[in-house]
Amino acid sequence: MMEQRDNRPVLITGGCGFIGCNLADRLAVRGERVLVLDNLARAGVRENAQWLKSRHGDLITITVADIREPIPVIDAVRDARAVLHLAAQVAVTDSVSDPAADFEINARGTLNVLEAVRLHNNTAPVMFASTNKVYGRLIEDSEIALAGRRYTPTGALLVDGISENAPLDFYSPYGCSKGTADQYVHDYARVFGLRTVVMRMSCIYGPRQFGTEDQGWVAHFLLSAIRGKPLTIYGDGYQVRDALHVSDAVAAWLAALDRIGLACGRVFNLGGGPANAVSLRELIDQISELTGREISYCFADWRPGDQPWYVTDTRALSTALGWTPQIPLAEGLHSLHAWLSGRFGTEHDSREALA
Template sequence: MMPQQGTRAGDGMPPRHAAQVRRQGHEQGDDQTTAGKLGFLEWFHYQDYEHVEHTLAALRELNVTRLRTGISWADYHRTHGADWTRWLVQRLGEATELLPCFLYTPPSRGIQPKTSSPPRNPDEYGEWIALMIDELGDNFDWVELWNEPNNLVEWDWILDDGWQIFARMIDTAAAYAHRKGKRVALGGMSPIDPAWLALMADEGALRHVDSVGIHGFPGVWEADWMGWQNSIDQVQAVLDDHDLSTDIWITETGYSTWRHDEMTQIDALLATLHAPVGRVYWYSVFDLKPGLPSKNGFHNDERDYSFGVLTHDGRPKLLQRLWSQGGQAAVQDLAKLQDYASIHVVDENKHPIVVSGGAGFIGTNLAHRLLTQGERVLVYDSLARPGVERNARWLRKLHGHQVEIQIKDVRDRYALKAAVRNAKRVYQLAGQTAVTTSVVHPLADFEVNSRGTLELLERLRRRQYMPPLVYTSTNKVYGELAGVTPREGDSAYYLDPDDPAAGGVDEHFPLDFHSPYGCSKGAAEQYVLDYARVYKMPNTVFRMSCIYGPHQFGTEDQGWVAHFLISTLLHRPITIYGNGKQVRDVLYIDDLVAALLAAGANPDRVAGEAFNIGGGPTRAISLLEFLDLIADIHGEHPVVSYDEWRPGDQRYYVSDVDKFRQAVGWAPATDVKTGVRELYRWLRTWIPAGNAAAQSNGNGHGNLSSTRQIHPVPQATGKGEAG
């Protein structure tokens, strides 16, 4: 049986008391209760079957079953529109708990020929609702009538004086729905307008309504936002005044990440889930495709294109990744790490060392060393790389609030400005780190690596005191190493004594960018060096080779040393590209951290210079030799297969680190066998705690092998290059 008009199932109490109980019940609820109210809103364009299937797959990954979407009356009357509508409702209904929002007037039936027009005969809308319930009602329990009726874009109220047509249309349609056993939600107000809702109640439009929807986009379009409780109280007051115990739902809300502030999207969702309402529909699953118009027109407002928890081409944002891994608990756990106050209120007496990308492999080790020396450290990281949040938690657990954590992106110039305002030293480790990813997403690669670094330089340049900056670049800027001719030995390539790189590649080798990644990193480092020359900034560049050590979880694209060890520990096959005789010099993380500290502490000796940083000739090893080392440490050889060489793969790269040694007296101290044993021991303790993260976290890349388990995402994070 349907509950009678003005009540909700299980209520049987006066409306004011029901509202009070709802608020108290929410305040006492646990996280699982608040997560259970979550659904998603996704709009589907006419006959976009692929978008529907991708959305359902994403909802399964998120373990969310509720979905709200628009069912267009106008589309239903297009050629083949009825077939599309039936397929859409049936497909969504079989896979989700569907809330269909029936909206949009067929232009041929409107007072004016547009979808926002009131229909000439308002009863036709109710008749169509009845038809939809008769044909498709097995796929839903609720119907939502229209969307944002007080928004001129959705309902042209200029053509409907006093909303008389709308009130009649809704009352008729809601009555049809109730008679056919469906519950009714009134399309959400935007903006929230108590006077408009009171008018609808006075006109009798709420007689058959079981839930009133509200919309709100705090931090995006709500300039004078006073919180969900205030908005809900305004709506509840109208319902109380009319003796209605109608429920209240948030049927559309969200946060646009157009400024790359994905942590704020998380904050907005958590705040919404704690609102005292029965349901929350979050907009949206996917970003709007850039080739499509929004309601505001074609790219008239860029915010319209970034509301998704996934990008338009399916790359996960921070919210999606964490929620799919651990639900609301994982999201809330991360939110506790963020130090919010410092973005807005800066203590002028605090002079931290800022480590951009500080939750990545290199950044974590550097921050830890600085913190153990008594320094205050601000870790600035977008946490874009899966798993690096574990590093951030480790730093917080070990060092408490001596470490300040800002989950922000290097492309967010205002957050960046606040973070470095009082920095006494800056390490720029943030970046997109994979050559392969740069080929797939070259624009995103450029935005993070080049533009993000330039934003940082601009923020530092405008300070009265310009702190020392160390930027970590890559040996990829040398490209194919023209003139270097490796010769093939039994287990490794080698160079003749008269080869120009026989003692290692030094800084006199010409720059030669051979991938989007090489271009973006090369452009960034040249900006760093030129700002040192033009603006007299104490900037230094490290062109790094293969770095390895604890807190590194390598993949086929990044961190091949750790990747080989992880694959061995997880009993997964390793694919070698080429013959396995390619040679790299490897540097243990403790030695790199020592180099970073030396550069930061001696800006007068290193400013304006680029240095090759790696293990050098004494720490060079081929892949075949490394496999033998693994067998010695692990007790058995990993399973290996071979594939074709990949374009741009270098047969031989070894750094000449003499220039930096002469500048500050630095030299590597950890031999390869000792360092690899340390990493092996560390991985054995961390892998059981999170195998998934162990396959995808970590920064440090080398395109040498594969177990084909991850597609990296080009966003700003901590990094450590490996050639």
């Protein structure tokens, strides 16, 4: 006998944000109902909300609420078949300027979500958007060397990237708040038996990303090129990240959700891996070639918690769920450039849409 489909909605907190709206879109394309809980406070999220509703109509329900308020969180969780928790304060700089607000959103807000699930819907899977910032600076200056236009580790142990076995070392208030939430989510699986999954993500980019200097740096670099505006590079530009296209990130999230029996209780690092690693200077070169425009930039001091090198080891996720990145960086940049050019290429005042 065919198992009856669970028609309850998937709850996505922060579902009008960049990754959240891409997840909501993919779920709705599959014919699933989605309940989005978002306070609509960040730039671009109202536009993403309109985009979701225009594409999917009644499959998408948007509730305007804040995860710092327990009652609307409980109401949203109560009837959900799964909870994808992405609502967050996402900028290191904002965490430094207001650590208390950063804590209330990222740590306390996540605890509100966990408690709502534990007390009112304890069979619902909970997936959490964590960050590579929980590992802190990770690598000392003596452990990296300059090779061409990027840093590389001097030891052979990191050839495949940073694995989930790397020690946690929270750095910056943002790292502390997200690290606290990360550990709560993981511990609620061990202590209370919730079916939780932690995704420690690195540099997700792609369409629907309104990049800023503080968050979404790939989109920010591309958008600056389109607008002909100079960039500020914090550090020396040789720092390396691995970039993952949002469609690949969504595929990883849904693979874990669809096979929650294999994924629950696990922590996964999620990124583009060594094949999609790039330094800031290298990315500027690629963007200049893609757009046909020279990009002017200047340098400023390193920011708190900045990692000189971070590349994700994706083998745990691949082994558990059969997931691997499908979109190489060059192809992904083309897709993001096409979206940004269509969205911002004409100078009808784009600032209004972001307000």
